[in-house]
Amino acid sequence: MARKTYYGVTIGILMVETYFRRFAGDIGNAETWPFPVQYKVVRGATPANITQLQDNVLLEPFKRAAQELIDEGVDGITTTCGFLAYYQQQLAAFCSVPVATSALLQGPMVARTLPRGGRIGILTYDEAALTAPYLEAVGVDPATPVVGVPAGSEFRRSIRDGDAAVPYDVLEAEVLATAGRLMDHGNIGAIICECTNLTPFSAAMAERFGVPVFDSVSLVHWFHQGLRPRQFPRR
Incomplete structure (x- = not known):
């Protein structure tokens, strides 16, 4: 069994470094979720560069942040930017837990x-x-x-x-x-x-x-359901 710092948090969310208002319903607002989530801000990943990923400058920072979330205790990784679809295959190959970037x-x-x-x-x-x-x-x-x-x-x-x-x-x-x-x-x-x-x-x-x-909300609900299937009463 993997060592964990915390328990009971299935979804880890890699956050772009932003400061605008995130209303309920936004992936970056914890009130959106009926289950616990854990956030990790990827410093240097800003709106100015998050849509320009072809040079792979941000790949290593996202890998490091994902590994930190895994080491701390999450069971799956997602992100707060759909453009990270570009890193889906690289992050999935790198991480030891499932990844759903976008x-x-x-x-x-x-x-x-x-x-x-x-x-x-x-x-x-x-x-x-x-x-x-x-x-x-x-x-x-x-x-x-x-x-x-x-x-x-x-x-x-x-x-x-x-x-x-x-x-x-x-x-x-x-x-x-x-x-x-x-x-x-x-x-x-x-x-x-x-x-x-x-x-x-x-x-x-x-x-x-x-x-x-x-x-992203429908994605994460689907993702969470697979990582933590609902238990039904035995009849």
Whole structure:
């Protein structure tokens, strides 16, 4: 049995170094979870460089932080940035526990659940940065429609600048408008939210557009269920 510092925490979450407001529903807000989680901030992983992972400069810091969480006692690792799909294979190979880096991992499975003619669409923080290598790293078809929140939006500015004062309603309106542009691609049968900061608005998107929405919260609930299956009474 592996040595642990703490017990009863299944999910370890590698956090990007940010200072904006994380509302309930965000992976980085502990009130989102009905089970304990443990956070570890990866220093130097900021909004300025987390969407530019091809040079692998951040791979070693993420490996070190993941190992610290494992040594302390977690049973699985996830992250607070969907762009870390790019490191999925490297981190999974490195860690001694299962790793689920990004909500994008759900893409291939969700695509196979849709009725004939339906396809997934991806909602992202930065459309220009979410290029084919990030999608291919987790088995998502690079031809999948991808729409990002505008660079000049309060959503992106608040994350970049660490501004915790932007009202929820302002962010929700921007996210819903962006999701509407994604739906304009046609035949979108489900939305996958790359960005973990979109999850507080998933229910509003599902209600507005009438399609399932999958995000980091749905990923982590699925992940946790496998790591800690529910025990049922014997009859």
